[in-house]
Amino acid sequence: MEANTSLWHSYLSVIVSRERQRMEHFQRAEDILLTLLESVHAREPRFLVDYARNLEAFEFALCASEDAVTLEMPLRIDGDTLRVLARRTGDAAGRHPSAGDTCCLGVCSPGTDLEDWTGVVDVMEHGGGAGCLLPGKILQRLKELLVSAIVHCQRLFLLQPGDISAENLREDAMELSLLIRGSWKTIRFDIVPVVRRQQESLQLPRRRSDRGFPEGSLRKATEEAHFVPASPHCWRSSTHLPILKLLRGVDTLKGPRLDSLRLLDQLRDQDWGGEGGKGSLTFNHLKMVLLWSTELFPSPEDWQDLEGSVYRLLVILLRCLATQHLPHFLNPEENLFQGAASDLATLYHRVESFAWDPQRFLRFHFGLHGFSGSCQADTETRALLQLPAEDGSYWDTAYFDMLLGQFQVYRIQDSARRSAATQLLSKIRREILQQS
Structure with a gap:
């Protein structure tokens, strides 16, 4: 029994020994990315820089492989003033299987500094078209800003040659991928624009409140709704950060x-x-x-x-x-x-x-x-x-x-x-x- 227990813990000790190095590697890459995003924000203040990336770093340290890091970039939009509208016609949700959960985000009134990001979309709640926030326009603008920010930062020697590769910035992708060299390895960051809305705590079916979790953790993890692009015209609800918050709760x-x-x-x-x-x-x-x-x-x-x-x-x-x-x-x-x-x-x-x-x-x-x-x-x-x-x-x-x-x-x-x-x-x- 003791030999068996030692085998399990020996295997685990090797895994844990790599975490500090992985965290340092992530932080170096994160510093480069934040430099780039600050340049994007300076050109377009509606793209915000979220410096609290502790949950992504926490997940990266846990993972054994070099999987991509999803980074949700918040938009300077009052999400509570937008209307969540159902689509009248089908709109493919790209690589995400839950196409039935997609929606449109309607802009209630003009003069909201969002005209260049909106367009007419056919939705269930209106006989004709409604003015909605279009993920495709936001992604295209963000892509242009990322490319120009890379060039700008390189000219100012804020970035070194080889720090960033934009070769994965695809036109039809619902996230913008950058390869960033933290040290001798490269991390892929998938940058996703996100609209945040406050919401009532989700009614979680077939689940006792907080069973097994720290008290209040489920409510805190789901009190804010996150909408990310599902297609050029539609959004979907993202559970990326709520799941990471629950994982952090398990850690306690x-x-x-x-x-x-x-x-x-x-x-x-x-x-x-x-x-x-x-x-x-x-x-x-x-x-x-x-x-x-x-x-x-x-x-x-x-x-x-x-x-x-x-x-x-x-x-x-x-x-x-x-x-x-x-x-x-x-x-x-x-x-x-x-x-x-x-x-x-x-x-x-x-x-x-x-x-x-x-x-x-x-x-x-x-x-x-x-x-x-x-x-x-x-x-x-x-x-x-x-x-x-x-x-x-x-x-x-x-x-x-x-x-x-x-x-x-x-x-x-x-x-x-x-x-x-x-x-x-x-x-x-x-x-x-x-x-x-």
């Missing part, structure tokens, strides 16, 4: 919760990806798994040791992979695995192999990926993971406690929870026997 809780996220993300990057380490599973997916596990396992008893904490994320991840359905934490009706079915079956076997034999994976290797083949899994556990649940009936603590019992990696003392998991397992076995 006791137990190795974020360590579990670090460890699984390293496995994702090193062992679970396809060619070049890329695959359907992303760091954003694992963030959602951690948030769900925080709610479904609210007791401090669940987070006493690293191995047990990792398995709490694992049983939820395996369930989502088996059913090819990962609900968004703030919008549970949205499936984050939609469109990735072709890779999920292979990914499921890789994650399951780790769950049954973690010692094979808890080591660092370079060059070729370490995963090869699969282990002999327990057929009953696989059947339990793949139970159909269109009504969401198997998405509660008792179900995941039952799965933890199958992997034999925990000892819950709460008699009520132990009894609920045992009764559920017996019920499922009876139903399976009746169907066979």
Whole structure:
């Protein structure tokens, strides 16, 4: 047991040792980016510079791979004076799957210093066209300003040759990508204009208030609505910062919760990806798994040791992979695995192999990926993971406690929870026997 525990913590210690270097790397790149954005703001004050980038730095330090950093750039617009309007006709939402959640932002009155950013859009609330804020115009203006700011800063020697590359600034993209050299590595920043509106706290379906989270964290994370471009004419609601705020809240809780996220993300990057380490599973997916596990396992008893904490994320991840359905934490009706079915079956076997034999994976290797083949899994556990649940009936603590019992990696003392998991397992076995 002690040797097993040491293996988990040795693997984690190598991951954690890289975080300070990654944070310094991010801060160097951030300084360059802020210099550029200050130049943009000087030319166009409606683009604001948000210096509080601590949440993005926090996320970057946690992530094992060099994924792009999303940076939402606020606009100097009173979002509360805009009208959120539904589209009359379909408008593709680009790469974002939830096209039905797109909307238009109507400008209520002229003379608001927004005329060059507005246009006529056909919306449900009006018989004709309405004057709306157009993301396409804002993105085009921001792109022009970024290019001119790069040239200006280079002429003043505020930037060194090779500090910034604008080769990824594509005309049709809903974010503006810049490659910035922080030290000897390059970070990709995806700059996204955002309109902020105050709102009542979201009614989060099927969720007890703040269950598992610090008191008030859900309300604080969702009290402000963020709208980002979905297409040249439409906007969509962004949960990027609310999710990061919830992740920061999890960091204040006791137990190795974020360590579990670090460890699984390293496995994702090193062992679970396809060619070049890329695959359907992303760091954003694992963030959602951690948030769900925080709610479904609210007791401090669940987070006493690293191995047990990792398995709490694992049983939820395996369930989502088996059913090819990962609900968004703030919008549970949205499936984050939609469109990735072709890779999920292979990914499921890789994650399951780790769950049954973690010692094979808890080591660092370079060059070729370490995963090869699969282990002999327990057929009953696989059947339990793949139970159909269109009504969401198997998405509660008792179900995941039952799965933890199958992997034999925990000892819950709460008699009520132990009894609920045992009764559920017996019920499922009876139903399976009746169907066979």
